[in-house]
Amino acid sequence: MNVLDTLLARNEAFATTGFSADLKIVPSLKTMIIGCVDTRVDPADILGVKAGEAVVIRNVGGRIEPATLHNIAILSAVTTASGGKMGQGWNLIVLHHTDCGIKPCLGHAPELLATYFDVPVADLDKLAINDPYASVAVDVAALKANPNLSGDFMVSGLVYDVKTGRVETVVPPALLRPTESTGC
Numbered sequence: 001m002n003v004l005d006t007l008l009a010r011n012e013a014f015a016t017t018g019f020s021a022d023l024k025i026v027p028s029l030k031t032m033i034i035g036c037v038d039t040r041v042d043p044a045d046i047l048g049v050k051a052g053e054a055v056v057i058r059n060v061g062g063r064i065e066p067a068t069l070h071n072i073a074i075l076s077a078v079t080t081a082s083g084g085k086m087g088q089g090w091n092l093i094v095l096h097h098t099d100c101g102i103k104p105c106l107g108h109a110p111e112l113l114a115t116y117f118d119v120p121v122a123d124l125d126k127l128a129i130n131d132p133y134a135s136v137a138v139d140v141a142a143l144k145a146n147p148n149l150s151g152d153f154m155v156s157g158l159v160y161d162v163k164t165g166r167v168e169t170v171v172p173p174a175l176l177r178p179t180e181s182t183g184c
């Protein structure tokens, strides 16, 4: 059996036993996770995220780059069109991990990463590509600095260790843009 046949057989089993037609397009946990494409770090596996619970955007490194922001903007519009509102009560989780393939790419093809992040090669150092514990903080800061995102998102940064299977909260949850006190 070739790979496609194997996957189609698994789909048949899913459609027969694991499928629910009642799931909604707006995630039940009001959560968006931005993580890496690495096969070892699927939030469905490491965080137990089930179908219908969370939006997951996966790219190389789980990074906040221009396309990520475009995706979030479109997802926000989709949520609005579906009768919801992204922001208050929603979690925005950045999930980076150890042994990420983006690290060797930095030495091998930095120009590719510069294009990916839409920055000059000389500015790649600012993105902490070599260190997931630093890069997750860089990306949470990038989200907090983005005026186009709802300030009501609860934002956090996690790092998954591929050697232990454990996730560490590196940037504790906080409002994307805490509202300034107006009282006295």
Ligand SMILES: [Zn+2]
Pocket (backbone or CB within 6 Å): 036, 037, 038, 060, 061, 062, 097, 099, 100, 101, 102
């Ligand atoms: Zn990775």
